[in-house]
Amino acid sequence: MIQATYISTPMRPMSPEDLMQILNSARLNNIQLGVSGMLLFTGSEFIQILEGEERIIEKLLATIKQDPRHGNFRVIEKKQITVRDYADWTMGFKRVDKDDLRDIPGMNKFFDTDLSGEIDHNKLKLINNLLNHFRNERKKKNIHEELSLDQEDKFIFFLHSMIRFAVKVLALLMMLTVLWCVLDVVVVIYKEILSLPITSLGKSEILHVFGSFMIVLIAIEIFINITLYIRNDVIPVKMVVATALMAVARKIIVFDFHDVSAIHVIGTGLLVIALGGSYWLLEREFKVHSDT
Numbered sequence: 540m541i542q543a544t545y546i547s548t549p550m551r552p553m554s555p556e557d558l559m560q561i562l563n564s565a566r567l568n569n570i571q572l573g574v575s576g577m578l579l580f581t582g583s584e585f586i587q588i589l590e591g592e593e594r595i596i597e598k599l600l601a602t603i604k605q606d607p608r609h610g611n612f613r614v615i616e617k618k619q620i621t622v623r624d625y626a627d628w629t630m631g632f633k634r635v636d637k638d639d640l641r642d643i644p645g646m647n648k649f650f651d652t653d654l655s656g657e658i659d660h661n662k663l664k665l666i667n668n669l670l671n672h673f674r675n676e677r678k679k680k681n682i683h684e685e686l687s688l689d690q691e692d693k694f695i696f697f698l699h700s701m702i703r704f705a706v707k708v709l710a711l712l713m714m715l716t717v718l719w720c721v722l723d724v725v726v727v728i729y730k731e732i733l734s735l736p737i738t739s740l741g742k743s744e745i746l747h748v749f750g751s752f753m754i755v756l757i758a759i760e761i762f763i764n765i766t767l768y769i770r771n772d773v774i775p776v777k778m779v780v781a782t783a784l785m786a787v788a789r790k791i792i793v794f795d796f797h798d799v800s801a802i803h804v805i806g807t808g809l810l811v812i813a814l815g816g817s818y819w820l821l822e823r824e825f826k827v828h829s830d831t
């Protein structure tokens with residue numbers, strides 16, 4: 540993969556509608572091309588960073604260069620990457636003005652810098668700092684902030700701290716449950732298999748052992764779920780679906796088909812398809828966003 544940055548000058552004043560038009564077609568195309576990046580508009584320059592497969596980025600740069608809405612198109616940096624910096628954005632956008640940069644150290648001279656000519660090392664550094672700044676700003680906004688401790692209101696901060704503490708207690712209890720379940724597996728294996736002569740080992744004993752193993756795995760999944768709640772950068776939805784899928788799968792493994800009705804089996808089958816489909820969609824969504 541490569542990451543390429545270019546700078547260009549709009550050929551006419553850009554209205555919000557003009558910018559929306561560029562962004563809409565960029566986002567639509569980029570999602571299909573597996574391209575991510577960010578576009579900054581300063582009023583007098585476009586600065587865009589694009590990342591994706593080298594062949595695709597080269598072709599896209601050639602297309603964008605031909606676009607009559609801008610000119611003085613200069614690629615100012617191109618480098619190989621293995622991990623995307625803008626994985627979450629088919630095309631992030633920020634209209635940058637002086638107020639945005641006033642309080643950012645080293646950035647207040649940005650609007651006094653002439654970017655119409657050659658971009659030397661210092662100007663490139665300034666542009667990269669600007670891109671990084673807005674990337675970090677957007678990342679902060681995107682993170683899962685349900686239990687954020689970054690709260691100005693002291694009471695909300697206190698409540699969030701309490702919930703975080705409760706989650707830690709739950710995690711500890713869940714860990715004890717996991718250990719208890721492991722002990723149960725040992726007891727079940729001993730009772731159902733080791734203590735019996737091999738000839739008397741039946742289907743129900745084996746199912747019982749499998750069932751106790753699955754319970755440990757589910758307990759571990761639930762433990763991971765709980766701990767994910769106290770991280771800020773993860774939305775545990777994929778894990779919740781995986782846990783549900785495992786719980787239903789466990790039921791299926793230990794089904795005794797003499798006892799369960801046909802409708803029960805069909806219902807469970809539909810549930811597996813629904814959960815499997817949801818998991819697949821989530822997995823696909825995560826891949827599009829973080830194709831690394």
Ligand SMILES: Cc1cc2nc3c(=O)[nH]c(=O)nc-3n(C[C@H](O)[C@H](O)[C@H](O)COP(=O)(O)O)c2cc1C
Nearest residue numbers: 561564565566568569585587602603606608609630
């Ligand atoms: C500043 C600027 C940035 C652009 N960025 C992208 C982009 O990231 N991806 C993209 O497909 N097109 C981008 N475009 C638009 C392309 O130049 C071109 O119009 C578009 O790819 C044509 O796609 P369409 O045939 O689907 O409309 C950009 C245009 C401008 C002026």
